[in-house]
Amino acid sequence: MKEEQIDWIRLQKALSIEAEKGFTNLQGNQYRFSEFMCLSFGQSPPFGTSLEARRKWLDLAIKFSRYPELITTQRQELVRETRQFLQELKQTLENPPEPPQPKIPKTIPVTETANNTRPLTLDQSLKSLTAVGERKGQDLVERLGLKTVKDILFYFPRDHIDYSRQVYIKNLEAGETVTLVGTVKRCNCFTSPKNTKLTIFEIVLSDPTGQIKLNRFYAGTRYNNKGWQERQKRFYPPGATIAASGLVKKSKYGVTLDNPEIEILDSSGSQIESIKIGRVLPVYPLTEGIAADLIRKTVVEALTAINQIKDPLPNDLKNIYGLISLKEAIANIHYPDNSNLLAHARRRLVFDEFFFLQLGFLQRRHKLQQNQTSASFNPRGQLIEQFNKIIPFSLTNAQKRVIQDILKDLSSSTSMNRLVQGDVGSGKTIVAVYAILAALQSGYQAALMAPTEVLAEQHYRKLVTWFNLLHLPIELLTGSTRVAKRREIHAQLDTGELPLLIGTHALIQDPVNFRKLGLVVIDEQHRFGVQQRARLLSKGESPHVLSMTATPIPRTLALTLHGDLDVSQIDELPPGRQPIQTVALTGQQRTQAYDLIRREIAQGRQAYIIFPMIEESEKLDLRAAVEEHQRLSEVIFPDFQVGLLHGRMSSAEKETALNAFRDNQTQIIVSTTVIEVGVDVPNATVMLIENAERFGLSQLHQLRGRVGRGSHQSHCLLMSSSKTTDARQRLSVLEQSQDGFFISEMDMRFRGPGQVLGTRQSGLPDFALASLVEDQEVLTLARDAAEKIMLQDPTLKYSPSLKRELDDRYQRMLGSDILN
Structure with missing residues (x-):
């Protein structure tokens, strides 16, 4: 929901009236109060909303879904909380603070060795780095696919732990990640009396507000060595100043830091040199045999080559959408100076992931629109006129609108590629029939493919009644069709006697040959693979394609899966249907x-x-x-x-x-x-x-x-x-x-997009950073930016840097199936 689309007055008025009427969950013209609020907060928050406010926005959607269960005092508190939140958010958006100026952190330590005398290059092998070497470099290649300096720079952390906040011991709160600086009171290292395979390292740390005991645990008999244990104690003598970072935990023994990182300092005011302590620490996706420290040290060394990175986005585009430069983003996604810089870095890199995906989709649609098709249909013909007379019900306005979209596409000289989304029972089948009749009355054949025999038989049962009245032959082909009947169908298709065939995957088998296939209808299309859909299309010469789904999906998910399609929604149920x-x-x-x-x-x-x-x-x-x-x-x-x-x-x-x-x-x-x-x-x-x-x-x-x-x-x-x-x-x-689109949005927020689609081979690209739940606003902006680029330069002839990056990303990250 863009900011100008939010009706602040209507939201506040609904909250005010609900309060005036005693928090009774009033029934409006279309929705109850709780449904209206739930739908409002179920949409994307306005552009410019902070991460914390976006989470609050989602939280309110969930709270209002439970509104009918709340007692009056709880409803009163929720309404008060919401009114205050909306007021503060509106003021913030109208008077946004100046964002901090991002910069490349200069405090990351870089090991100075002979290898650093010559600058690193982006295509240089990781094996040549001081932190890596031949054996570890081979492990990085085999286990993570990381070969070059550029590869490691674009290997982004999956999370960050913020140790940048330094606190006193008395102010520790369980669940926070913090850094303590203090003096060693005593240090001990010994083998556990209860478990000889466990060694315990213990430090008592004090600062002006109190003291705390910190423990680290080492598993394995090799740590039982007395010499090793004595050396650990000598590293941290009483009176030494140390910094310790970790997660604050509280137990029956008191407050401590969980498995802390510890570094000796020259004095309490000394700079912390560690790549772990006192800073925002990156957490990388790892695999067996690859240590976290290896990735961190390799990244630190590779960052010396960051100035060689070329930014593919034009400066005016970055200015319009408030994006920092690519090298600033990469530096701060790995080792940010603070959480604000991390947020700016992540936003830029997420934008890039979405932008190039959408640019690829829009380029594919542009290329398809250049393809001429011989299957140009007549939207006004005898069959459609006869069908209008025999259907025993009236079409909804939504059905009429979508039918007009389809008939307009079919009369064009370019191939239609349209997806029709409709809630359960919204009447998608009747919409498909109009497309099929347009094909048939223009002398072409049509095919309707469904993922299961039950669904294919249901379509056949519904359509055969109508087509018999129109004196049009229609057949059903599934895995259960008898051999003799199968041969008869094949022959009739080949001669053109059979104008419409409904079926399952059986339609894509080799013996199925159409004489003049002009239209392909694919129901529940997300249940078919890319190659299965392509095989059916190959049975005609650039046939028109109409895809249908009864599984409403959120707009962000639709953009990510179907960004190259024209999408129509049947957002109205037939009259007479009662809510379930x-x-x-x-x-x-x-x-x-x-x-x-x-x-x-x-x-x-x-x-x-x-x-x-x-x-x-x-x-x-x-x-x-x-x-x-x-x-x-x-x-x-x-x-x-x-x-x-x-x-x-x-x-x-x-x-x-x-x-x-x-x-x-x-x-x-x-x-x-x-x-x-x-x-x-x-x-x-x-x-x-x-x-x-x-x-x-x-x-x-x-x-x-x-x-x-x-x-x-x-x-x-x-x-x-x-x-x-x-x-x-x-x-x-x-x-x-009862709104399938709202339900699917909430389902995606609860379970994630992959689970909503129900299968890992759903066609979703693998994003390094982007989240379709958390980053909906950025996806909308990225789509907007890609559309503007395509209007100005659809072939990217005048944008060579964008063209190179687009080609590189689809080869390197997204895979060929995305644009097949």
């Missing part, structure tokens, strides 16, 4: 859930009961579908027919189970997540999800979408045995909201 009443239950409330199912079935309705597993696991105490099906049918619901559906059943068994449920021959169906998409039974009004805490919010929302598809009030019951605060917070989001 969602409630989280504990095991003690199971009887209430079963009673609700009985009441609904008594009224002629049906129910789903969903389990996360097929069979019992010894490691996870989860109720499993196969075992529970027998208990539910024989003990709990003996008067009803209870069906079973899971992924290990054959296609014929699945179809039999689904048909029985569709025809109300079974009133309850026990299932795994195989019914997450593609099952449409309007008569089903209850969904009970066992072990709901094991699912992500987006997946729960998808499952919930199997009910509420008719005109009757529907219910979703989230059964959870977890007592953790995190699990309760997550499930409360489902209780409060």
Whole structure:
């Protein structure tokens, strides 16, 4: 949410009215007070918001998701806290402080050896560095892929520990990272009397406010040597001044520093020379056999070559977006003088990661738009006119808008590449039908590919009714299609007799040849790999592509995955749909859930009961579908027919189970997540999800979408045995909201983008620093910057430094699949 998009007055007015009405969670025209606040704070905070304020912004979104559960005094305090926060944030944004001037730290010690007499170069081997050598250099190459000075400079820390704050002993607080400077009272080093393999090093340190005991522990019999222990004691004689940095811990023995770093000083006012003590310490991603100190010392030595780094970003772009130079950023991401410089360094490097990703996406889209296609469709034709007359319902305004976007693309001489996002039940299939009819009435064939047989069969079942009325042949091709039928389909495709084929991965097999493929529709496209999608497209000559997903994803995630696509959203549900009443239950409330199912079935309705597993696991105490099906049918619901559906059943068994449920021959169906998409039974009004805490919010929302598809009030019951605060917070989001885009945003904040997508091969690039949760504002700015560059110089002909960096990054970091 950009600053100008925030309606400060509306937010403050909502808070004021809620307070005036006694904190009753007022119902507005569209949302309740808590829903409105939750949605407002669920969007990105305004540009310029500090890291601390961004975290507070997210915290308020979570707090308002629990607002209905709070007592009046707690609601009052939350409203007061929010009003004060918004007032302070608005003042800060209107009068921003001057940012500190970043500089390259000059206090990093660099070892002066013969190797330093000649300046290092960026392409110089790490093996030539004093801190590395041949053997360690080989380890860095083999274990971390670090070969050159440039490689180590761009090997960024995954975290930082701030030891830069020096405090007195009396002011220590548990959980803080600090540095102490004081005098050694006594020092001892000895083998533990209880464990001969453990050596304990102990120092008592004092300063003007008190004293503290510090311990370090050494595991292994080699430290039992008396000579070694005596040498440690002589290093830190009584009266010596030392600096110690570490995490403050409190136990029954008092306050101490956990495994502290210690350095002898000349005096209490002496400068600390260590690369660890008294500064912001970088923490690097490591692997077995690579010590943290090796990386730190190598970085320190490599930083002498930092002036050779060329900044690819133009100065005017850096000025517009408030970015420091690249060499300043690299110096301060490794060894910042303070936390402010670290924040500036990280922001610049995160911007670069997002900017070049978006620039690559936009360049790819530009190139695709230059490709001419022979498949230019007529958006106004007889088939579409006939279809408008036979559909028994009215389209929503959102559907009409998206259809117009698609038909405009299809009438162009360049290939369409559009993604349609729509919440559960928003009517994406009917939108795809208009695209298919535009292809067919223009003399082309179309293909619709779905990731599962259940979903492909659902599409076929829905479309065949309409296409029969239009006298258009349509076929279904899956792994279960019989050989004879398969051959018949292949022949009809080859001659052009079959205009539309719906199927699964079977569509991309070699015998499937279209005579004139003009349109490819890919449903739940994120479940297909890049190569699978490409194989289907190769069966035509630059066909138009329409991708669809019923899994709403946050805008930042969409930009990162689909930055090269045109995106349309169906953000409106068909009229008559009632909100699904969602409630989280504990095991003690199971009887209430079963009673609700009985009441609904008594009224002629049906129910789903969903389990996360097929069979019992010894490691996870989860109720499993196969075992529970027998208990539910024989003990709990003996008067009803209870069906079973899971992924290990054959296609014929699945179809039999689904048909029985569709025809109300079974009133309850026990299932795994195989019914997450593609099952449409309007008569089903209850969904009970066992072990709901094991699912992500987006997946729960998808499952919930199997009910509420008719005109009757529907219910979703989230059964959870977890007592953790995190699990309760997550499930409360489902209780409060029906908005799939908001739910997916909250899911990403709780679990991260990879988990939201549900698979590691989701296509997300590996970022060194950037976070799609924490850095949404920077991603938005980077996309804006990339769009401006493309408007001015779409081929980067006049921006050679940007072109070189873009090419280098996609070869070195992001991989070929990103732009395939």
